[in-house]
Amino acid sequence: MTPVTAGRARPAHVRRRRRFSAAAPSWLFAAPALAVYALIVLYPAVAGVIYAFTDWSGIGRDMSFVGLANFRTLLGDEQAMGSIGNTLLLTVAIVVVQNGVGLLLALGVHVKLKSRALLRVVFFAPVVVSPVMVAFLWKYIYNPDPTAGLNGLLGLEVDWLGDPSIALWSIAGMVVWQNAGYSMVIFLAGLEGVPRELHEAAMIDGAGTWQRFRYVTWPLLAPALTINLMLSTIGGLKLFDQVFAATNGGPGYATETLSTVLYKQAFVFGKFGYSTAVALVLALFVAAVSLIQVYYLRSREVTA
Amino acid sequence: MRRTFVLEIVMIVVAVAFLFPVYTLISLALKDPGQIARSPLAPPNPPTFDNFASAWSAAALGPSLVNSTVITAASLVALIALGSFAAYFLARVQTRLGYGLYVLFLLGIVLPFQLGMIPLYELVNDLGLIGTHAGMILFYTGIQLPFTVFLYTGFIRALPREYASAAQIDGASHLTAFTRVVFPLLRPITGTVLILNAVFIWNDFFTPLVYLGGSGYETVPVSVFAYVGQYVSQHGLVFAGLVLGALPIVLVFLALQRYVIKGFASGLKG
Numbered sequence: 001m002t003p004v005t006a007g008r009a010r011p012a013h014v015r016r017r018r019r020f021s022a023a024a025p026s027w028l029f030a031a032p033a034l035a036v037y038a039l040i041v042l043y044p045a046v047a048g049v050i051y052a053f054t055d056w057s058g059i060g061r062d063m064s065f066v067g068l069a070n071f072r073t074l075l076g077d078e079q080a081m082g083s084i085g086n087t088l089l090l091t092v093a094i095v096v097v098q099n100g101v102g103l104l105l106a107l108g109v110h111v112k113l114k115s116r117a118l119l120r121v122v123f124f125a126p127v128v129v130s131p132v133m134v135a136f137l138w139k140y141i142y143n144p145d146p147t148a149g150l151n152g153l154l155g156l157e158v159d160w161l162g163d164p165s166i167a168l169w170s171i172a173g174m175v176v177w178q179n180a181g182y183s184m185v186i187f188l189a190g191l192e193g194v195p196r197e198l199h200e201a202a203m204i205d206g207a208g209t210w211q212r213f214r215y216v217t218w219p220l221l222a223p224a225l226t227i228n229l230m231l232s233t234i235g236g237l238k239l240f241d242q243v244f245a246a247t248n249g250g251p252g253y254a255t256e257t258l259s260t261v262l263y264k265q266a267f268v269f270g271k272f273g274y275s276t277a278v279a280l281v282l283a284l285f286v287a288a289v290s291l292i293q294v295y296y297l298r299s300r301e302v303t304a
Numbered sequence: 305m306r307r308t309f310v311l312e313i314v315m316i317v318v319a320v321a322f323l324f325p326v327y328t329l330i331s332l333a334l335k336d337p338g339q340i341a342r343s344p345l346a347p348p349n350p351p352t353f354d355n356f357a358s359a360w361s362a363a364a365l366g367p368s369l370v371n372s373t374v375i376t377a378a379s380l381v382a383l384i385a386l387g388s389f390a391a392y393f394l395a396r397v398q399t400r401l402g403y404g405l406y407v408l409f410l411l412g413i414v415l416p417f418q419l420g421m422i423p424l425y426e427l428v429n430d431l432g433l434i435g436t437h438a439g440m441i442l443f444y445t446g447i448q449l450p451f452t453v454f455l456y457t458g459f460i461r462a463l464p465r466e467y468a469s470a471a472q473i474d475g476a477s478h479l480t481a482f483t484r485v486v487f488p489l490l491r492p493i494t495g496t497v498l499i500l501n502a503v504f505i506w507n508d509f510f511t512p513l514v515y516l517g518g519s520g521y522e523t524v525p526v527s528v529f530a531y532v533g534q535y536v537s538q539h540g541l542v543f544a545g546l547v548l549g550a551l552p553i554v555l556v557f558l559a560l561q562r563y564v565i566k567g568f569a570s571g572l573k574g
Contacts, residue, residue, distance in 0.1 A: 024397045025478040030405060033390035033449055036382075040446020041412045044420025044427060051422060105318075113312045121561050122319045125326075128557040128564075129550045130507035130525045136532050136546055140332070140539060141325050148344035153324060177325065182568075189569030238416050241509045245529065262418055267514070272422050279418040290414045 045283075052277040057270050070277035080278060083249075083256040086168055087285075090257065091236030093172040094179075098232050099225070101176060102183025107213075109184070110191045120188075124181035131178060135245035138174040142246075161247050164254035171255055175242055179235070183228045190224025191217070226297040230290060237286050258282040333543040340539055355544030363531035363545045365524070369552065372523040374437055376505045379444035383452045383501055384494060386445065391456030392482050396465070406457065412450030421514070428515065435519030440512065444505050452497050459493035460486070496567035499560070506553050524549050 052070060056063035074080050105123050109116045126134060141149045142160035151157060160170040194217055202212045240259035243249060249256035249264070258278060266275035332340060333355055334348035360366070394406045424443070425434070433439030467489065471481040509525040516522055522530070528549040535541045557564055 024399075024402075025393050025482065027393055027397070027402075027405075029393035029478075029482075030390040033386040033409075033453065034405070036386060036442070036446045037409065037412060037449045039427070040424065040443060041415065041420065041450070042408075044422075044424035045415050047423035048419040048421070108311065108315045108318070111308060111311055113308065113315060115312060115316060119315055119319055120565055121558070122323060124561070124565055125554065125557065128503050128507075128553050130509060130528075130553075132507075132509040132525050132529055133546050133550050136528075136542065137325055137329050140543075141328060145344070149328065150324075152345045177322070185565055185568050188565075192569075234414065238418070245509075259418060263510075266422060276419070276422055279416065279421065283416050283419045286416055287414055 048276050049280060051273055052280040054273040056273040056276075063273065066273070070274045071281075073274060074277060074281065079253050079256060080258075080261050082253045083258050083261045084281070086253075086255060087237060087239070087257045087259075087282075090168055090172055090175075090239060091233060093169065094175050094236040094239075095229060095232045097172065098176045098179050099183050099228050101180040102228065103187050103221075105180060105184040106187035106191060110188060120184075123184055126178045127181045129178070131241040132245045134174065134178045135242045138170075138177070139246050142170055142174075161255075162251055164251050167247060167251060167254045171239075171243055171246060174246070175236075175239065178242075179232070183232065186224050186228050186231075187221065190221045194220045222297065222301040226293070226301065229297065230293050233289050233293065234286055237282065237289065258285075329543050329546060332539050333547045335540050337538065337540060355540045356548065359531070359541055359545035359548055362535070362541070363527050363548070364522075365527060365545075365548055367520075368522050368524045368527040371437070371521050372506055372552075375440045375444070375523060376502055378437070378441045379448070379505050380498055380501055382441065382445040383448055384497060387449055387452035387497065388456050388487060388490060388494070389482070390449075391453050391460055392486060394453065395457045395460035395463075406453075409450050409453045412447075413454060417447060417511075425514065435516055435521055437521060439515060440521075440523075443511060443515065444501075444508075447511075448501050448504065452501065455493055455497055455500075456490065459490060463489060492567065495563055499564050499567055502556070503553065524552070 051063075053065055053067060054063040055066045055069070109119045109123070113119070139161065143149050143151075144157070144159040144162060145151060146155075146157045150160065158166070161167050198216050198220075199212055202216050207215065238259055239257055240263065243255055243257050243260050244263070247255045249260045258281065262275045262278040262282070265271045265278060328345075331346075331348050332344075334351040334353070336352050336354070339346075339348060390409070394402060394409070428434050428439045428443065431439070433442065463486070467485050468478075468481040471485045472478070476484065506523075507525060508523075509529065512523045512526045513529070516526060528545055531545050532542050535545070
């Protein structure tokens with residue numbers, strides 16, 4: 001089985017040496033974790049893939065295989081197709097703005113400012129608050145009343161969540177507000193790994209601030225960028241809580257995402273088979289995007 | 305330096321703008337309905353604490369705080385125990401099977417939970433665990449294991465093997481060497497694992513909504529969700545409820561913020 005058991009038959013001195021050089025613990029160390037993981041994640045995911053090809057209603061064990069019917073329904077389902085577009089737009093907006101803002105914040109608080117410890121706490125704090133509570137707060141911030149919330153502050157009269165043409169971007173704004181601190185912290189970790197000597201050398205060579213950022217800091221931030229892009233992309237594609245609490249997909253279908261559609265199909269309309277098909281499409285999106293990002297971004301990473 | 309000074313001013317202005325939603329949250333929680341209607345943006349004058357008392361009892365926050373605490377604490381213990389043991393094997397083993405197992409665990413980070421949501425609901429139901437603490441603890445342990453194993457494995461790989469070997473030369477088994485020697489060395493990453501999982505589990509909304517709704521074992525986000533739905537137009541009450549609901553995790557964060565931000569960064573970097 002393992003080197004440890006194989007060694008049992010050997011003479012004592014050989015056995016001991018073998019144990020220490022091989023030093024791999026028994027796979028039994030991983031067994032409990034594997035059992036829970038298989039039960040809670042792997043088995044349901046595999047079962048989910050199977051359900052996606054059935055017409056299961058969620059009640060009883062009555063179901064039959066319908067082949068690709070759920071996926072054909074999906075192609076003709078205006079709400080679901082719209083939600084795919086919304087999910088992709090929302091994800092792109094969140095990934096770009098959240099990481100852009102996170103990077104600027106990180107660069108700002110990386111400098112030895114007097115208030116930098118406090119600033120880090122301020123920018124990071126929303127990360128620890130429940131997204132569903134943040135959504136309720138922002139629902140008020142975005143209210144159409146010209147004297148209250150964001151309108152009152154900026155002197156505007158915009159119906160941030162009620163106007164179908166901007167509601168999706170308003171959702172993106174609240175997600176960015178909550179998660180920019182997350183990106184900031186990962187970029188900060190990356191910035192701390194940039195050796196001071198490289199900056200000094202570049203300065204001696206006459207490089208300005210922008211050139212030092214572009215040719216010294218930026219390439220060395222690649223691993224932090226990889227993690228940030230992956231986490232924000234996966235988070236964006238799976239986004240549920242904020243949309244559910246702030247707009248529930250409305251007005252109309254303007255902010256419907258894959259996650260809200262599959263929730264409604266299962267728990268409102270009782271179409272469990274169809275809901276799982278939507279989930280499978282979501283899973284394929286997440287997997288495809290993650291794989292592309294890992295291959296592309298890892299290939300351009302450098303070390304100091 | 306002049307440039308540092310300008311940057312400091314800019315960052316403070318950004319921070320103040322960033323805090324506008326927090327100002328709104330707290331000032332509305334401290335106003336009565338008349339004040340909110342008259343001047344929504346002005347500071348509370350005079351502040352009233354009535355909203356907090358009403359929100360506390362109407363949102364049934366006491367019981368949900370207990371539920372959230374039990375579920376979060378037990379899941380964290382299970383995650384740290386199972387995750388660190390599995391990672392010790394995965395970081396040290398050099399067979400193809402071991403590598404395959406590691407990749408299998410990583411797959412769980414990418415898989416959207418929604419794919420298995422319905423089969424899992426059936427499974428938990430068949431086990432008689434719907435609407436129980438045990439069901440939620442089992443769920444969070446499973447769902448957060450991939451990320452936990454990923455963080456621990458990266459950290460253990462960077463750790464010199466000699467510590468464990470030395471203990472084993474002295475006659476310790478793998479188990480003793482791990483629990484007595486290696487596990488204490490994992491303290492920094494255990495901190496990160498603890499914090500990341502605590503924030504996720506405490507704040508999770510979707511799962512307890514589906515698995516705990518109406519069971520009487522609701523967690524804080526679910527109770528607050530139901531409460532807000534009920535008092536939707538009374539902003540003072542709603543915001544007092546939100547403040548109370550967010551307060552426990554925010555206080556924990558403020559107490560541990562130095563380690564949180566550092567641990568967050570180092571854990572994800574590895």
